[in-house]
Amino acid sequence: MTVIAPGSAGRPSSPGARGPSAGEPDAPPQLGLRERKKLKTRIAIREATYRLIAEQGYEATTVEQIARAAEVSPSTVFRYFPTKEDIVLTDEFDPVLERLLRARPADEDPLESLMIVFREGFAVFAASDGDAVVERTRLILEVPAVRARMTETMAETSQVLIRALADRDGVDRDDLRPRVFAAAVTGVLREALLVWAERGHGGDLMAVVDEALGQLRGGLRLRPEGPSPTR
Structure with missing residues (x-):
């Protein structure tokens, strides 16, 4: 769960976009028929959820109503999304995040790799479905259950970062260093999203994400650099 680029996986490039040059990773393989059907169902459920929430509010929207609007059964909704909060929060970006991270140069600073990968994800997102993340972060801010579930599901993104970065740097996935790094990055990303929503x-x-990650890179300080203020 990244809460950045919903539906970015498998989207075509914009007209006139530059294709991969020599040395760049090949495009990911196209989804098979079964995977495309699953993705279509997930998107239909998510779109129905946002539509109903916009009409009647989060608390008044039930899984049964979502199922009817998406033309699936309630059991299908739960098969794809264990909770109503997961419908709001889940996106398709984590696998893309892992693939893009693994494609970055092995000697590149991990934080620099992440900033580049997030920018790529944001570029796809901005060109496709910018309204979804606005609604998603609004609900995170306003609905305690969604906000609590976000904290839980950010652990999934943390595991993606641990796998990709530990493997790339040749360290054990249980090593404390990639785990602390991933926890710090996901915490920074969470707060950046909340600040953006609060504003x-x-x-x-x-x-906002760049500024937040930049603070992590420069060392955490509560005061800006410079002479201490006089009392």
């Missing part, structure tokens, strides 16, 4: 979704989300 009314104004400005560039990626700029």
